[in-house]
Amino acid sequence: MGISCDDEDVVIIQQGKSPGDPTVVTVNCPDEPGLGCDLCRIVLQFGLCISKGDFTTDGRWCYIVLWVVPNESSMKVDWDSLKERLLSACPSSCFYKVYLNIQTSAPSPSPVYLLKFWCFDQRGSLHDVTKVLCELEILIQRVKVMPTPDGRVLDLFFITDCLDLLHTQERRDHICEHLMAALGEYCITCEVQLAGPEYESLQGNYSLPSAIAEELFSYLPTDDKASSKALSPSSATLKNTSIMVDNTLSPVHTLLKIQCVDQKGLFYDILRTSKDCNIQISYGRFSSTVKGIRNLELFIQHKDGKKILDPERQVALCSRLKEQMLHPLRVIVANKGPDTELLVANPVELSGKGRPLVFHDVTLALKKLGLSIFLAEIVRHATQDCQWEVYRFLLDDSREFPLGSTEARNKIEQRVRRTLMGW
Structure with a gap:
């Protein structure tokens, strides 16, 4: 790691030599809390999936390498624009800002x-x-x-x-x-x-009917009902999801060993959760997918630079992470009087930012099903411990796709879920 004021060295994008090869994105810049989350959010917003990743930081400087590939249904990728966006998210690498701690005003x-x-x-x-x-x-x-x-x-x-x-x-x-x-x-x-x-x-926040809110937002990691509704490609999701906490391998870091089913936005979800929980990831490695399963190793500290030793804090962090791996978005199809309403919800970052491309992916799924949208809107809904972005769609019944049957509604839920997760 080093010091540079040359933006060309901060973000480097190397496209694959052959069709299908991943593009390698390298970021070398000063560190700041939540930077990894912000960078992964931008990558996700450009319709890219992270096939594997490696990053490290000494608390002042970070070095991040991401191998990215386009989603099957992604938009066109403007690599020059991606580089500019990643650069804009990186703290200035100039010496006087980093080491003299000169405060700069936050962008409006x-x-x-x-x-x-x-x-x-x-x-x-x-x-x-x-x-x-x-x-x-x-x-x-x-x-x-x-x-x-x-x-x-x-x-x-x-x-x-x-x-x-x-x-x-x-x-x-x-x-x-x-x-x-x-x-x-x-x-x-x-x-x-x-x-x-x-x-x-x-x-303002939108108030959902209590019965709908209960079905949409209730979740327990060990709840069979929640597991069955998880956004998973198979019933083996809960079986293949585990988080192990190890405080023996490092004198200053807690190791999280994570195994879970792969999904679009996985790294963003994990880093967003860590950012919102004030967890600093000093070293992380995201391995390539093997039979649809991901393995991650994260060496973490609390924001005060200490290991996560408190058992209650460990349980709370693992529970929060497991929720994001099993149930990162909520999808239900409900009745609203005579109409059929599709609701999709995702947690909002503490910074106020919602998840990228949700509206894009849901409308894509509905288009592929041949469904007409009678009304659509995006609202915010607050629960006791989180703010949510809720996407509401009133769907139009048609001869080609009658909405009255349970089978039809289940088909809508599954198509929307699989599109959101990239399956």
Whole structure:
């Protein structure tokens, strides 16, 4: 590890020599709490899976190597843009900022804009719009989708720009041009403007009906019902999930040995949980998948630099991690009067950030099933110990896919789950 002010040395991306080979992403920069989580979040946002990883830190400097591959249904990957985004997440490597501890002001949050989009109703159009926005590095903060009796749909996307260029007319026109090209003759109008009071009205927490909230958020790691509803490709998920705590191998670190079923976003989920629990990972290795199973070794400390010796703290940490490996997202199909409602929920980071690409993956699954979306929105819901991002979809019944049967609803749940987990 070393000191450099040359950004070219901070993030290096080496693409595979042959088709199918992973791309190697190397990050060499000053360390800060939660940096690994932030980097994995960006990788996930670009539609990439981490096939294996290796990272180490001495508390001041970190060295991270990630082997990444595109998801089967991922967007186009702009490697130059990925490098810029990773660079922006890294602390400055300049000597005076790191070793003289000069405080820099935190960046102000990006302003929220409203994308107002009128189009003729078409199955899958919501996903087509979402896919374009993701490829353009637009983050979706809130959504309101409202059909009208005359066959049109009004899409209201409250968005922020990873490139911070929405204040320019050129960037706004660029987004509208891509959206209109994606929908072709189905597009009516498209405009982007700074969000007004209508966004503030959506900022509060949404209160789900108690019965729905109980089914969506209740979870116990040893609960057979929870295990059966886990986002797993097989019934062997619980059997293949284990966490071992070892305090004998290192005088200053606690070793976590983790085995679990592989899934999209696994490393992000583990690092997010560690970040929210104030756990510092000094060394970590994520092995390649073998028969669908991952093995991870993490040498960790509490934020005060001490080992995790308290048995109660060990149990709490292991329970939290196991929950994220067995049940990282919640998916149910419920009745809302005569309508069928799909709900998908994911925990929000303590920083306030939600999980990337959930809306993209859910709309992709519904498009593949040939289902029409009558209404969609993203809301926040607070439970006793967590804040959740909840995606609500009212689904339209059709002759091709009647929603009245239990079999049909189970099929929707399974397709959405498998798409979210990359199975």
